[in-house]
Amino acid sequence: MNYIIRTALLFTILVSTLLSQVINGFVRDDATGEPLSYANVFIKDSNIGVASGVDGYYALTNIPIGERTIIVSIIGYTMITKDISIKEGESLRLDFRMSAEAIEGQRVDVFGEAQKMRQLVEPSRISLDLRTIETAPAFIEPDLFRTIQMLPGVQTINDYSSALYVRGSTPDQNLIMMDGITIYNPYHLGGIFSTFNTSSIKEADFHAGGFTARYGGRMGAILNVVTREGNTEKFEGSYNVSSMSSKVLLEGPLPKLYGMKGSWMLAGRRTYLDQFINLLVRGDDLPFRYYFYDYQGKVNLDINQDHRLTYSRFYGDDIVEFSFSDTYSEYSVVEDYEQNEENTTHLNWPWGNKTNSLTWRWLISPKLVARTFLANSRYRFDFNFGLQQKGDWREGSESGTYNEKFEFDFYDIINDNTIETELSWHGIANHQIMGGFQIKKVEYDLGMDFEFETLDTLISLSPLSQKDQTVESSLFLQDKWSLTQKIVLQLGGRFMDYSEHDELYFDPRIGFKYLAKEDLSFKLSLGRYHQFLTIANPEDETWRIIDFWLGITEEQKAPYSDHYILGLEYLSEDNWLFRCETYYKHFENLITLKQGQLFTEDESGARFTPFNEFYPTRAYAYGLEMLYKKTAGRLRGWIGYTYAETKKHIDKHGWYNPKYDRRHTLNIVGDFRVIENLHFSTSLQTSSGQPHTPAIGRYQEWEVNNDPYMPFYGFTEAYLVGKKNSERLTPYFRIDMGFKHKTVGKILKIPYERFFQIVNVTNYVNALNYQYRAKVNRRTGETLGIERAAVPMFPTLIAFGYRWSF
């Protein structure tokens, strides 16, 4: 009997949800067809409203029957008002195309920010559109990571790196995605630039912590870069040339076929620093052979109004390559001897990412949306160096030839294949339920090969060969439950199975929001975050070019982090957003590479093991962040302040502050519209000095030469270092400025933009580290004490360029 009652109840709920009144559809830009996220869609004179998602999709449920007025609004666009008539059980599909408007600063235009504040439960989340990314003055070109580095809670290790250290988490603990595909080394030029071409970015969704059960596999932050879909209305493009690189963006509609329509987008860039420098350096000098390039493409195909297929591809490489040869000849009549020889040297070193993905979105019903995603992401670096010496000789009646080759190859490949499905269900009033599964297979291949070949001998050695394959399977479920108009609870959990471990992991995620007033909200977030891969890079390295990714082994416990975040947000009437957050994170089961340990010798012999030995590590981080942000008006920008501390523990060192720990950080970013089409931007970044390990003395390291004749004992000079990271470098300070001017060409009438930027206007010396040298009395040659100087980061840099649109 109970069974019958329960079944009947469930059926009633299901039928009632299916039969309730629903309005759904997409909100897009009328000129380009690009989806508009966080557009406010609501029923006039009611509490029914929702914000469109990243793909522009919205669904309003439980609409009262009768004559209603639906309103759609978003900052920068003309508001749409439409009268509709709703019958019982009716579902209405309404797609909106919104026109951009020039007027800014009106109250209605801040609904975008207000919607985000109203809709988002999790704290620590920021959506950056292209305009925000381009607000800050940039080095050569706008860069997404460098913009994010100026947000509260995000640290930078030095000017040469765009890697993100977020609230005590290291870059490998952040999940960086492009359209949902994981990118494993999202940097160019060793981290000076990120791998994301801003021309193709629609928006970037950044979670500094406390992210929902939808995301997993990382302990730190989430960054999902959403690329443009392409103009559905007409073909257009832009071309950007600067003193260092060129970028091109092309987009347009697909030809309509059998009722299907869609769009495409193609973007690419290449640096030509190598060409520039080689023009200046002539003669026999070694040519400079470094450059990077990347391209990405996207094709969207709307099979019908409920089915969409999207194919996305990215390819990017940094390349160092050179090759040179010289010949040598010797001839002696007296000795009746001659020799001819040719020596060749080559270096080829590409490193980069390649991704492919196919996404199928299916609107099963107005309240149920399914998204299935297949993706492959491959990162690899392959350092190949070779020498060849070949020749011939003759001495009297004797002669011979020789050919010796040496090849060295060092590579790391990570290949990620992922399948995932997500279901979003708006079937129950006041609930937004999302669930899904993900299977991720990752292959690691790290190796080193030597080969030496002569005319009759071939020796091959592979001292390093580490191959592994792991599978992560996850199941998640979350519900965003609006308890009242003012209180929202977001509960979720993620179950994970890791192929190397026997246990099943569970990560709970809890979010709570209290909307005290229309413009003031309080948020709380708690969660656990597991991670099953790590990088084996030295912790003290000054400049990281590549990452060595490894999966957690069977013997190692899975690292995890717990996040506790409390925050408040306030949106003022004159477009200022104020956010204040405090957080605490602790990390368990971390591992830190033992540095300098290249070989391990034991009973089985000597093995090359640079990535095998780790210290068990734990850590914690806490902080207070404040953000003042203005998104509309003639002056836009933000002021961010962070007070934070991060501490790590390794038995050998005890507790210490890692290199990315900064006690105080202040970032001020501003973009001012001087006149129409002329913008002046500036940024100020200052922070406490970075921890470093000081040299405190000098001593002799004893050495032994185990000569078979007689052991010989000597020494080399070395620095005695103090406690790890016990001192601080000088505080960091930098001011950047830039101008951008848009105009139309007088001859060809093509619109273009020119820009001029100065990085580090004051030429302040920011210390990367210290270099030491002996102080010498120039008169007597006597070696006195030791002196040091800062190894500088960026000096004053001036960059400029043009961007054309067509």
Add this chain to the structure above:
Amino acid sequence: MEFLVKLINTIVLCFLFGSCITLEQELEWEDVKSDHDPVLNIMGIISSDTLVDSFVRVHRSLTMDEARDSLVRDTIDGVQYLYYTPRFVIRNANVVVSNQVNSYTLEYQSFDLEDFDFEEPELQVGAYIYKGDDMNPHPGEIWTLSITTPDGKSVTGETVLPPKPQINDGALPDTFNINSVITMKFSSLEDNVQIINIGNLLSYFVPYYYEYDSKDNCGLTQEHIIWQGVDSLVYQKEFCGDEDSDWAEDLLIIHMLSMDQNYYEYFIKYGEDPEFSNLLIGSGGSGGGFGLDGGIGFFGSIGIDRAFIPVMP
């Protein structure tokens, strides 16, 4: 505003065909000060081998702001010598080693000025040795070290002498040539690591690198770590370029050294696990103290055995 636009246009046009412009930053060198209190840095080795003397070197660490060397003016037999001598060497320490039965005071043995190499003064550092002939360390003995300096610093240490290596001479061939493969046999040690160094006498006096016209026996000089419990080693010439080099009659020297735990940890294990590693400073750390209390460095002990095989063309 129009003027501003024109000014910007002009600046951009002027720079358009140039490369990115930078302003150089002048490095400001500053004296490094630290409140480091110098510590004693010791290398002490007790040897049970008759050909290798036991010795102790007593150095101290230097602060960052003190000079490394002292200028010394010396007149000997009417000849004036002016040279720099390292400050880190302590020449007036009281160094005593003991096998718990007898104690032996080691004396500082300086260099002979007449043999002084002014090109490499840092090599002319002395050590403390025992000038008598009744100090005979034996395997298994526990030896202690005690050092005190006039400024009040002191270090103590302890080492247990390892068993002496024993190469099985009877298992070695009478001669060796280029294609030989030898299985060397020796006594295995359960608790101590040994190192075997093999080389030919000629390579000791002739540079090791490969040359077309050299008569060196490239590839013969090898070093192998012999772990606990291992009692044999297969030895053959390693690949080393052109194999057609001429051979001369020579002597293959087999040198086997056993070490105590302190010696092993300092020279083999510690070097693999630096506390700190940085491109600008290099590897380093707190120096490490093995078998010592009150200082850095090590106090260890060794034993040696040797064998010789004639090398035939």
